[in-house]
Amino acid sequence: MTLILKWPLVVCALALFLGGCGSAAYEDKxxxxxxxxxxxxxxxxxxxxxxxxxxxxxxxxLSLRLPKLFDASAGNVYAFDAIAQNPLDPSKSLxxxxxxxxxxxxxxxxxxxxxHLRTYEARIAPAAGKGQPSPGTLQCIIFAVPKExxxxxxxxxxxxxxADAFSLDWIELNVPTPSGTERSIYKxxxxxxxxxxxxxxxxxxxxxxxxxxxxxxVAVELHLxxxxxxxxxxxxxxxxxxxxSVQIKPAAAKTAAPEN
Numbered sequence: 324m325t326l327i328l329k330w331p332l333v334v335c336a337l338a339l340f341l342g343g344c345g346s347a348a349y350e351d352k353x354x355x356x357x358x359x360x361x362x363x364x365x366x367x368x369x370x371x372x373x374x375x376x377x378x379x380x381x382x383x384x385l386s387l388r389l390p391k392l393f394d395a396s397a398g399n400v401y402a403f404d405a406i407a408q409n410p411l412d413p414s415k416s417l418x419x420x421x422x423x424x425x426x427x428x429x430x431x432x433x434x435x436x437x438x439h440l441r442t443y444e445a446r447i448a449p450a451a452g453k454g455q456p457s458p459g460t461l462q463c464i465i466f467a468v469p470k471e472x473x474x475x476x477x478x479x480x481x482x483x484x485x486a487d488a489f490s491l492d493w494i495e496l497n498v499p500t501p502s503g504t505e506r507s508i509y510k511x512x513x514x515x516x517x518x519x520x521x522x523x524x525x526x527x528x529x530x531x532x533x534x535x536x537x538x539x540x541v542a543v544e545l546h547l548x549x550x551x552x553x554x555x556x557x558x559x560x561x562x563x564x565x566x567x568s569v570q571i572k573p574a575a576a577k578t579a580a581p582e583n
Contacts, residue, residue, distance in 0.1 A: 369564055369565060369568060372388075376465060377574060378440065383528065384573075386568075387568050387569045390564075390565060392461060399445060403443075403444065404439070404442070405436075405439060423435075426515070429488075430487075433472070438466040439464070442464045443465075444460060445460070446458070446460055447461055462537065464533070464535075468532055485523065486511070490513075490514060491521055492512075493510070496509070498563065500567060508525070508566050510566075517536060518542035519535065522535075522562060524566050527571065531569045535562050548560045548563065
């Protein structure tokens with residue numbers, strides 16, 4: 324994939340290089356900086372700071388970088404889990420469909436609910452074609468699921484269970500990671516409107532599942548996804564870039580109590 328770097332980033336890299344022109348050490352540093360900038364370019368639509376979501380019953384956390392639309396400081400951004408309060412009236416419980424949309428209950432044989440970590444919601448009004456706003460809600464629903472799921476007396480891969488439950492035809496994508504390597508992820512489209520995308524990110528010991536929901540016009544305006552499998556450096560859709568950033572990591576060790 325050819326990536327086009329932004330000029331300010333290139334100027335910074337050149338400053339590092341020119342500051343030690345003729346030095347092998349600075350030449351190496353220049354090359355490292357360029358490689359780092361190239362990797363970061365694919366994630367420019369995402370927040371710099373990853374969200375770390377603890378996985379219940381384990382010593383692992385799911386780490387991912389959310390789109391900048393989910394910057395909490397911008398307002399109109401919410402984060403829900405199964406015990407979240409209603410943001411408009413904390414005295415009332417939150418309606419379940421707010422954090423676990425109804426379409427996820429269509430399968431009676433398989434539910435993602437036990438594996439739910441968090442639902443992020445952003446209220447947005449992107450500019451429509453002729454200057455008319457098309458307000459909508461963008462939801463990012465995140466799960467961490469064991470790699471194999473019991474089905475009767477047998478076990479079946481999560482990939483197959485999701486395909487059966489939601490009639491998904493998986494598309495395999497080879498994508499970069501922030502460390503400069505590549506990995507395989509899978510994208511599936513839930514056929515019924517509004518726009519619903521499934522991303523399956525194989526990891527260990529849990530697989531990550533990200534489900535996106537938003538009205539179709541909003542999905543197009545936000546460049547949530549793109550059917551193309553070959554993208555330029557200026558054409559990284561939000562959903563795919565977020566999936567690239569997913570990692571399952573050991574939880575940070577607890578700080579030891581000070582000695583008396």
